[in-house]
Amino acid sequence: MIFRSKVDAFFIRFMTIILLILGAASFFPIFLEEGMALPEILTLIAVFLIVTSFLLWCVFSVKYAFYQDYLLVKGGPIRSRIRYEKITKAAPTNAVFAGYRILSARDGLEIFYKNAIFGSVKISPKEKEAFIDELKKRCPDARIEG
Secondary structure, rough: OOEEOOHHHHHHHHHHHHHHHHHHHHHHHHOOOOOOOHHHHHHHHHHHHHHHHHHHHHHHOOOEEEEOEEEEEEEOOEEEEEEEEHEEEEEEEOOOOOOEEEEOOOOOOEEEEEEOOEEEEOOOOEOHHHHHHHHHHOOOOOOOOO
């Protein structure tokens, strides 16, 4: 069973600001330097497009998949396989700027599990209730709030 991440307006505004800052930093040298050569301009454009594409891929390809033995949390190249028996707790959260997070909305869910580098992972499934129901089925020993 696969769940997509919810994307809220706050997150879209945040990413737009990040991309505008990245664009300004990338293209500022073009306007600062007079007589910039075409290869240099194309290099700046290529770097901007590559970094922007990578960022958008990481942010908007987030999904959470329930497999036989583990929960896969994936966003771009970042992947976490969380074995069900390692999950100890799941609780609602809106702290999206701290900790290990693979989400794109403020209305999230924090999953605590053993052997986690940061202690937990924050996610934001679009169908939160259905996700919690599925998590309860697969992790009967975990304390699941929400």
